[in-house]
Amino acid sequence: MFEHKTFEHLMEKSLPEIPLHLDKRTSSIIYAAVAVNNMEMAEMYILLDRIFKLAFAQDSSGEWLDKRAHEAGVDRNPAVKAKRRATFNISVENGERFFVDDLFYRVIENGVVECEEEGTIGNRPPNDSELLPVSNIPHLETAVLGEVIIPGEEEESDISLLERFLIERRRKATSANKAHYKKWAEEVEGVGKAKVFPLWAGEGTVKIIIVNSEMKPASPELVQAVNDYIDPVPGMGEGEAPIGATLTVESAQNKEITVRAKVSLRGNTVEGVSEEVAEELRGMFKSLSFTDTPNNEKPAIKVAAISNILYQNKWISDYLNVLINGSPENLELEDVEIPYLLAVDLYE
Numbered sequence: 001m002f003e004h005k006t007f008e009h010l011m012e013k014s015l016p017e018i019p020l021h022l023d024k025r026t027s028s029i030i031y032a033a034v035a036v037n038n039m040e041m042a043e044m045y046i047l048l049d050r051i052f053k054l055a056f057a058q059d060s061s062g063e064w065l066d067k068r069a070h071e072a073g074v075d076r077n078p079a080v081k082a083k084r085r086a087t088f089n090i091s092v093e094n095g096e097r098f099f100v101d102d103l104f105y106r107v108i109e110n111g112v113v114e115c116e117e118e119g120t121i122g123n124r125p126p127n128d129s130e131l132l133p134v135s136n137i138p139h140l141e142t143a144v145l146g147e148v149i150i151p152g153e154e155e156e157s158d159i160s161l162l163e164r165f166l167i168e169r170r171r172k173a174t175s176a177n178k179a180h181y182k183k184w185a186e187e188v189e190g191v192g193k194a195k196v197f198p199l200w201a202g203e204g205t206v207k208i209i210i211v212n213s214e215m216k217p218a219s220p221e222l223v224q225a226v227n228d229y230i231d232p233v234p235g236m237g238e239g240e241a242p243i244g245a246t247l248t249v250e251s252a253q254n255k256e257i258t259v260r261a262k263v264s265l266r267g268n269t270v271e272g273v274s275e276e277v278a279e280e281l282r283g284m285f286k287s288l289s290f291t292d293t294p295n296n297e298k299p300a301i302k303v304a305a306i307s308n309i310l311y312q313n314k315w316i317s318d319y320l321n322v323l324i325n326g327s328p329e330n331l332e333l334e335d336v337e338i339p340y341l342l343a344v345d346l347y348e
Contacts, residue, residue: 002049003049005042018030054068057162069164072165072168073168079155080152080153081118082121082123082151083108083150083190084114085111085113085149086144087143087144089142090141092140097135100145103117103125112149113131119154123152127145127146127147130143149219150190151214151216176241181206181208185230190213191213191226194210194226196208201248207247209336211251215338216254217251217254223249223250227247227249231245231246252338253337254337255340256340257331257341258325259277261306261310261320262319262347265315266317270347273316277313277344278341280309282341285339285340288338289338298333298334303330310322
């Protein structure tokens with residue numbers, strides 16, 4: 001709105017207003033005085049333009065986006081500490097601390113530890129890593145870190161917060177409609193996305209399929225947490241769900257996928273290129289997990305998308321015979337399935 005209010009524009013407007021008999025050259029006192037004022041004015045217009053943009057969520061960020069979203073009842077999700085299974089040969093008291101891969105984990109309940117540091121870093125140590133006790137625990141011989149129960153998460157990004165704000169504004173979740181169940185499920189700490197299936201087993205029944213925040217199958221504990229939040233006592237309205245609605249919550253299921261293709265290389269090894277392609281495919285599969293598709297079409301792993309990854313790889317000069325699970329056709333995913341890359345088989 002104020003893009004034209006630059007320093008040069010303000011000087012061009014100001015100087016003609018000064019009487020002709022006064023010295024207005026760039027070395028004059030009058031020019032210097034007017035220039036200082038117009039520099040401040042130009043900065044003011046820059047800030048004013050920014051203030052106007054902050055009034056609109058699409059142009060906002062940080063604390064200002066927080067304030068805008070809060071008006072619609074949408075708050076930024078805080079960072080989350082990872083919770084993981086742990087195996088001990090004895091019963092270990094809550095509060096005991098263990099160390100692995102430069103991270104500390106604290107026992108919070110029997111067989112469950114929580115990373116002391118917020119964010120995804122708590123998900124990284126591999127399963128079956130040895131946990132080293134910080135203090136002496138008599139008779140402790142085995143301490144092994146297990147699978148992730150509730151994935152650690154970073155503080156929600158501006159992009160994600162804006163998306164949820166726009167959904168709240170454009171697709172109102174109210175009166176226990178389909179969007180409302182989806183919102184409830186995704187409010188639970190550790191849930192990435194949810195799909196809702198109304199009337200799946202008759203009148204008054206609702207099924208929700210969830211993935212965790214890493215777009216992977218949810219743990220039994222996370223499934224139970226969603227169920228307890230929405231419908232802890234079936235049909236009784238004790239949670240978020242209304243009286244008479246019976247909820248079933250399930251985890252999404254991995255659909256194992258093998259990609260095979262013949263390639264011509266201009267450097268590197270087949271093994272090295274396969275790993276590069278696998279990394280790209282994992283990113284693509286993650287972006288496809290539980291995404292909304294137009295006209296309720298089933299999501300699909302497309303041969304063209306895989307071919308594009310092969311084409312973009314700097315080591316591959318040519319490719320042919322791209323197969324997904326042994327077929328040259330696109331692979332449709334069921335509503336409860338998320339793609340899981342089992343293997344990349346490239347050959348020359």
